[in-house]
């Protein structure tokens with residue numbers, strides 16, 4: 086629980102970075118909270134899972150790729166009307182397969198150096214992740 090007494094939803098988000106130094110955003114499919122919003126791929130960490138295991142599972146389900154390693158970037162919290170989330174954000178450069186929208190979601194590779202993504206709207210908690218990414222890679 087946190088200071089406002091809401092349960093914490095623990096989420097793992099994986100910023101995929103490709104050989105051209107671009108990162109991947111996906112659009113949330115219909116039926117989820119914030120459907121249509123763009124996000125960094127990932128999802129809730131299940132009981133008994135590590136953050137890395139959750140990333141392996143989510144990115145296999147959502148994108149059809151197998152990740153081999155990840156680097157921790159930051160931990161962020163965000164208070165949404167539907168949930169209080171704690172996001173463990175990792176950078177992933179090492180995977181096999183080609184990312185595809187396995188849940189019917191659109192994908193967009195974005196330039197890390199660009200001022201803002203070419204797609205919108207982004208989930209509110211995705212913005213501080215991108216800021217952190219730019220600072221980390223600068």
Ligand SMILES: Nc1nc2c([nH]c(=O)n2[C@H]2C[C@H](O)[C@@H](COP(=O)(O)OP(=O)(O)OP(=O)(O)O)O2)c(=O)[nH]1
Pocket residue numbers: 094096097098117118123124125126127128129130163165168170172208209210211214
């Ligand atoms: N994956 C991801 N989730 C984010 C980001 N920013 C952000 O606030 N979130 C929040 C939205 C959701 O409340 C939560 C992720 O949950 P989810 O609904 O995508 O997770 P899931 O796929 O496990 O969901 P479920 O349908 O299985 O319940 O984290 C982001 O950039 N990426």
